[in-house]
Amino acid sequence: MMAAVLYGKEHLQVEPVAVPTIESGDILVRVKVALTCGTDVKVFRRGYHARMIVPPAVFGHELAGDVVAVGEGVGNFAVGQRVVAANSAPCEACFFCRRGLQNLCEDLLFNNGAYAEYIRIPARIVERNTYLIPNHVGYQDAALVEPLACVIRGFEETSPREGDTIAITGLGPIGLMFVKLAKLYGCRVIAVGRRKTQLDRAAALGADELVVGDDGSNPVKAIRAMTGGRGVDIAIEAVGKPQTWEWAVNMVRRGGTVNFFGGCPNDSTIKLDTALLHYSEITCKASFHHTPAYIQKALELVCAGHITAGFFVNREEPLANLLEVMRHLMSHNGHLKTAIVP
Numbered sequence: 001m002m003a004a005v006l007y008g009k010e011h012l013q014v015e016p017v018a019v020p021t022i023e024s025g026d027i028l029v030r031v032k033v034a035l036t037c038g039t040d041v042k043v044f045r046r047g048y049h050a051r052m053i054v055p056p057a058v059f060g061h062e063l064a065g066d067v068v069a070v071g072e073g074v075g076n077f078a079v080g081q082r083v084v085a086a087n088s089a090p091c092e093a094c095f096f097c098r099r100g101l102q103n104l105c106e107d108l109l110f111n112n113g114a115y116a117e118y119i120r121i122p123a124r125i126v127e128r129n130t131y132l133i134p135n136h137v138g139y140q141d142a143a144l145v146e147p148l149a150c151v152i153r154g155f156e157e158t159s160p161r162e163g164d165t166i167a168i169t170g171l172g173p174i175g176l177m178f179v180k181l182a183k184l185y186g187c188r189v190i191a192v193g194r195r196k197t198q199l200d201r202a203a204a205l206g207a208d209e210l211v212v213g214d215d216g217s218n219p220v221k222a223i224r225a226m227t228g229g230r231g232v233d234i235a236i237e238a239v240g241k242p243q244t245w246e247w248a249v250n251m252v253r254r255g256g257t258v259n260f261f262g263g264c265p266n267d268s269t270i271k272l273d274t275a276l277l278h279y280s281e282i283t284c285k286a287s288f289h290h291t292p293a294y295i296q297k298a299l300e301l302v303c304a305g306h307i308t309a310g311f312f313v314n315r316e317e318p319l320a321n322l323l324e325v326m327r328h329l330m331s332h333n334g335h336l337k338t339a340i341v342p
Helices: 038-046 123-128 137-142 144-158 175-183 198-205 220-226 240-251 274-279 290-302 319-331
Strands: 002-008 010-018 027-035 063-068 082-085 117-120 131-134 165-169 188-193 209-212 233-239 254-258 281-284 313-318 337-341
Touching: 002 319, 010 319, 010 337, 027 082, 063 117, 063 137, 082 117, 082 274, 082 319, 123 131, 137 144, 137 290, 144 175, 144 254, 165 175, 165 240, 175 188, 175 198, 188 198, 188 220, 198 209, 209 220, 209 274, 220 240, 233 240, 240 254, 240 274, 254 274, 313 319, 319 337
Parallel strands: 165 188, 165 233, 188 209, 233 254, 254 281, 313 337
Antiparallel strands: 002 010, 027 063, 027 117, 027 337, 063 082, 082 131
């Protein structure tokens, strides 16, 4: 089969490799679509991911496809079925799993290899985090389930209430998912982005107010003016830069909640006003990854038509063009997803 193999920093080759072999409990899926992801762009730029991928390796993790082979003992899937498989599955037995924190599982099994004609789904993921795609749901829509699950979990971790005012900084695909989700919850959304195209997309998804936030324009003052000087109920940071993390803390009202969703580069630090945090009782949270329960919630939203690929995917490209796509995404931060069709 043809597959995209990552060899190191910005070193990617689409080349023939062996079709994965499956063992007991596994399934083999023909990839119908794999979506690009900000994490994949980071992996391409850095040449590795400490927890998910060690090169040389086939990479990519947002996928949907058809079952073409099943291993011994697989009873819940059959050849010909359309499926979406998450990129991980917890052990359900460790300290964190027993406390409902499966995303922090001490033996979290990751799976990569979506940028290929076929992908092996290991038995644990088959058993705990793979799902049938209903006939009315397209492959691109189904492939959104993994990033959407992360967003839903991050959003619910902030305990939003109908009528809350929420500032969302960063309007790439993840930030736009937060915008759409917040509107589904009945919240007022202030969208903060660098480019007019990003702000226009947020407006199309229902954002109530738009604010420009870039290196030369601090949005905190504008957001406080929009909230009577009080600040927002919830601030979600979906960029992954120390500067925007600090902005988020200064956007919230007393008693408000900040979600540091965007992951900053390793060894990053930020400065926090301890008096502000203490006397204003600001809650700061960070969200990482998803759990099977949130994958199921995401699939339900997709199946109901609330979240579709039309909002977040703007083009298709063949697998042979993946290197060009990655270079483009690396130099155009915040662009929508590309559907890679092997």
